[in-house]
Amino acid sequence: xxxxxxxxxxxxxxxxxxxxxxxxxxxxxxxxxxxxxxxxxxxxxxxxxxxxxxxxxxxxxxxxxxxxxxxxxxxxxxxxxxxxxxxxxxxxxxxxxxxxxxxxxxxxxxxxxxxxxxxxxxxxxxxxxxxxxxxxxxxxxxxxxxxxxxxxxxxxxxxxxxxxxxxxxxxxxxxxxxxxxxxxxxxxxxxxxxxxxxxxxxxxxxxxxxxxxxxxxxxxxxxxxxxxxxxxxxxxxxxxxxxxxxxxxxxxxxxxxxxxx
Amino acid sequence: xxxxxxxxxxxxxxxxxxxxxxxxxxxxxxxxxxxxxxxxxxxxxxxxxxxxxxxxxxxxxxxxxxxxxxxxxxxxxxxxxxxxxxxxxxx
Numbered sequence: 001x002x003x004x005x006x007x008x009x010x011x012x013x014x015x016x017x018x019x020x021x022x023x024x025x026x027x028x029x030x031x032x033x034x035x036x037x038x039x040x041x042x043x044x045x046x047x048x049x050x051x052x053x054x055x056x057x058x059x060x061x062x063x064x065x066x067x068x069x070x071x072x073x074x075x076x077x078x079x080x081x082x083x084x085x086x087x088x089x090x091x092x093x094x095x096x097x098x099x100x101x102x103x104x105x106x107x108x109x110x111x112x113x114x115x116x117x118x119x120x121x122x123x124x125x126x127x128x129x130x131x132x133x134x135x136x137x138x139x140x141x142x143x144x145x146x147x148x149x150x151x152x153x154x155x156x157x158x159x160x161x162x163x164x165x166x167x168x169x170x171x172x173x174x175x176x177x178x179x180x181x182x183x184x185x186x187x188x189x190x191x192x193x194x195x196x197x198x199x200x201x202x203x204x205x206x207x208x209x210x211x212x213x214x215x216x217x218x219x220x221x222x223x224x225x226x227x228x229x230x231x232x233x234x235x236x237x238x239x240x241x242x243x244x245x246x247x248x249x250x251x252x253x254x255x256x257x258x259x260x261x
Numbered sequence: 262x263x264x265x266x267x268x269x270x271x272x273x274x275x276x277x278x279x280x281x282x283x284x285x286x287x288x289x290x291x292x293x294x295x296x297x298x299x300x301x302x303x304x305x306x307x308x309x310x311x312x313x314x315x316x317x318x319x320x321x322x323x324x325x326x327x328x329x330x331x332x333x334x335x336x337x338x339x340x341x342x343x344x345x346x347x348x349x350x351x352x
Binding site: 013019052124159 | 280281282283284285286287302304307308310311312313314315316317318319320328329330331335338339342
C-alpha cells in the first residue's frame with residue numbers, strides 16, 4: 001500500500017463552471033417566467049414520484065426485501081387467503097375505499113365551494129414543508145387557497161399554481177410560526193413538519209389532550225389537536241405538542257377552497 | 262479502487278440524490294451531495310440541489326424563500342475543491 005497524489009486534472013473545472021452558470025441561469029429564467037420552469041419540473045417530478053411508489057410496492061410485494069421468517073409467515077397467510085380472496089374482490093375493495101374517502105369530503109362542499117384533488121407527491125420529501133396536488137389554474141385553484149383534510153382541518157395554503165399542478169405549503173411546515181387559539185386563548189405556535197407542531201403556553205392555561213388548535217389567520221378553522229402536554233412544577237410555562245388528527249401519510253385526497261380570513 | 266468502480270459509485274450516488282429529491286427523505290439528497298463533493302468535482306450535485314429547489318420551494322425567491330439547496334450545493338462543491346486537489350488516494 002502506498003500513497004499517490006490525486007489524479008484530478010489541473011484546470012479541469014470547466015464542466016463545473018458551466019453547470020454552476022447553468023443552474024444560476026435556470027433560477028433566473030424561472031423567476032423571469034413566473035415559475036414556468038419549476039411548473040414543468042413539478043409535473044415531471046409528480047410522475048416520477050408515482051412511478052417510484054409503484055415500483056416500491058411491486059418490489060415489496062415480491063417479498064424480496066423480507067426476512068426468511070417473515071416470508072414463511074407471509075406464505076402461510078397468503079395460502080389461507082388464496083382460497084377465499086379473488087383479484088376482482090380486491091379491486092372492488094380499493095375502489096370502495098377511495099369512494100368512502102371522497103364521500104367524506106362531500107360535507108365540506110356544502111359549507112365552502114371548492115374541489116377535491118389527489119395528493120400527487122411524497123408528503124415527506126420536501127425540505128420546505130411543501131407537497132404537490134393534482135389540480136391547478138385549469139381547475140380553478142388560486143394562490144392563497146387553503147387545503148383541508150376530509151375532517152375539515154387546514155393542512156396548508158396553496159403557494160404556487162401552474163396549469164395542472166399546485167404546490168401547497170403546510171401550515172405546520174418546519175420553522176413556520178403563526179398565531180393560533182386553544183381553549184379560547186391566543187398562543188404562538190411553531191411548526192415542526194410532518195403535520196405536527198408545538199407551542200409554549202402559560203401553566204395556568206387549561207389545556208387538555210384532544211383540545212382543538214385553531215388558526216387565527218384562517219378565521220379560527222381547526223388545524224390540529226393537542227397530542228401531549230409537558231410541564232414541570234419549576235416552570236411557569238408548559239409545552240403543548242399538537243398534530244393533525246389524520247396522519248400525514250394517510251392523506252390521499254384533500255379539499256381545496258378559498259380561504260376565509 | 263478501480264476507475265470503473267469509482268465511476269459506478271459516482272453514478273449510484275447521483276441517482277440516489279435525484280431519487281431522494283423526488284421521494285425523500287429530505288436528508289438523502291444532502292447526503293448524496295456531500296459524499297459526491299468529497300470525492301468528485303460533482304456537477305451533478307449542483308443539479309440535485311437545483312432539482313430540490315425547483316420541485317419543492319415556493320416561487321418568489323429573493324422576496325420569498327431562498328433557493329437554499331442550489332446555493333448550498335454550489336458552495337459545498339466549490340469549497341471542497343482545495344481538499345479534492347490534495348486528496349491522497351490509498352492504492
